[in-house]
Amino acid sequence: MNTMNPTVTSETGAGVVEDKVAPVKEERPAEAELEEGVTVGTPYSDDPKFKLRNVEVFYGESRAIKNISLDIARNEVIAFIGPSGCGKSTFLRCLNRMNDSIDICKVKGSLQLDDNDIYDPSRDVVELRARVGMVFQKPNPFPKSIYDNVAYGPRIHGLANRKSDLDDIVENSLRKAGLWNEVKDRLDATATGMSGGQQQRLCIARTIAVSPEVVLMDEPCSALDPIATAKVEELIAELSESYTIVIVTHSMQQAARVSHRTAYFHLGHLVEVNETNKVFTSPEHNMTESYITGRFG
Numbered sequence: 614m615n616t617m618n619p620t621v622t623s624e625t626g627a628g629v630v631e632d633k634v635a636p637v638k639e640e641r642p643a644e645a646e647l648e649e650g651v652t653v654g655t656p657y658s659d660d661p662k663f664k665l666r667n668v669e670v671f672y673g674e675s676r677a678i679k680n681i682s683l684d685i686a687r688n689e690v691i692a693f694i695g696p697s698g699c700g701k702s703t704f705l706r707c708l709n710r711m712n713d714s715i716d717i718c719k720v721k722g723s724l725q726l727d728d729n730d731i732y733d734p735s736r737d738v739v740e741l742r743a744r745v746g747m748v749f750q751k752p753n754p755f756p757k758s759i760y761d762n763v764a765y766g767p768r769i770h771g772l773a774n775r776k777s778d779l780d781d782i783v784e785n786s787l788r789k790a791g792l793w794n795e796v797k798d799r800l801d802a803t804a805t806g807m808s809g810g811q812q813q814r815l816c817i818a819r820t821i822a823v824s825p826e827v828v829l830m831d832e833p834c835s836a837l838d839p840i841a842t843a844k845v846e847e848l849i850a851e852l853s854e855s856y857t858i859v860i861v862t863h864s865m866q867q868a869a870r871v872s873h874r875t876a877y878f879h880l881g882h883l884v885e886v887n888e889t890n891k892v893f894t895s896p897e898h899n900m901t902e903s904y905i906t907g908r909f910g
């Protein structure tokens with residue numbers, strides 16, 4: 614193939630315009646096209662795990678989340694997508710008060726988990742984070758043994774009275790994370806010596822060891838190779854039987870593979886929420902369409 618040829622052909626073969634080069638990235642539509650607080654599609658649910666209303670998040674004077682309302686249904690997998698900097702991580706971190714540690718960050722609006730205020734000042738944040746666990750972009754195992762990484766949460770939450778109970782929790786969590794067979798003979802080995810993909814599955818095992826109700830994942834596969842990514846995606850599908858999962862991803866293919874609903878964010882607005890299939894085949898909002906067809910991002 615002649616890479617010098619300036620004529621770009623579309624990968625799909627559809628809608629090829631012969632005399633034009635590929636659409637320019639970073640061509641971001643004006644914010645004026647967005648109406649604050651308006652989300653097209655199906656942002657609400659009959660059986661919400663999270664009920665989020667008129668959420669705004671500020672970093673100092675700057676408003677990173679602009680009046681977002683959304684329900685996250687019990688046992689659904691919802692994907693958050695959108696251009697970098699549009700507020701996906703910020704919004705995700707509101708769900709277990711991970712933003713509390715950022716001094717200049719202020720969260721406004723109503724955020725409920727099972728009809729109880731997440732931001733109630735009397736709420737025990739450690740307990741909240743056990744119920745709403747989090748997996749980060751970069752696997753961050755503790756510099757301890759594989760066993761101790763998984764046993765850490767159950768120990769601090771007093772979930773096991775006897776060594777054999779703790780052993781069971783560790784084994785079950787590693788099994789659910791699809792890691793047991795790979796590590797059962799070296800539970801005393803240091804976790805930081807594992808491969809990246811194994812470390813990420815270990816972090817998932819550590820999160821589920823405290824029996825959370827919700828797992829938040831912020832680009833959990835962006836540091837992984839395709840094989841490790843496939844394993845984590847398989848795991849998400851299995852976990853979705855018992856947990857509510859919110860996943861931020863920059864990969865639209867990943868969102869399409871793992872999620873039931875997809876939420877499209879843009880410049881701090883929640884533009885569209887719909888069944889994932891609909892978002893990727895017939896999006897309702899023209900900005901969603903621009904994003905998924907690669908006109909900006």
Ligand SMILES: Nc1ncnc2c1ncn2[C@@H]1O[C@H](COP(=O)(O)OP(=O)(O)O)[C@@H](O)[C@H]1O
Nearest residue numbers: 672677695696697698699700701702703704715
């Ligand atoms: N700790 C922080 N302090 C100040 N501004 C922040 C902080 N984290 C994020 N922001 C700003 O908030 C906006 C949303 O960021 P973020 O939630 O990280 O977006 P995304 O995850 O979609 O890439 C960006 O403008 C970003 O610069």
Ligand SMILES: [Mg+2]
Nearest residue numbers: 701702703861
């Ligand atoms: Mg982010």
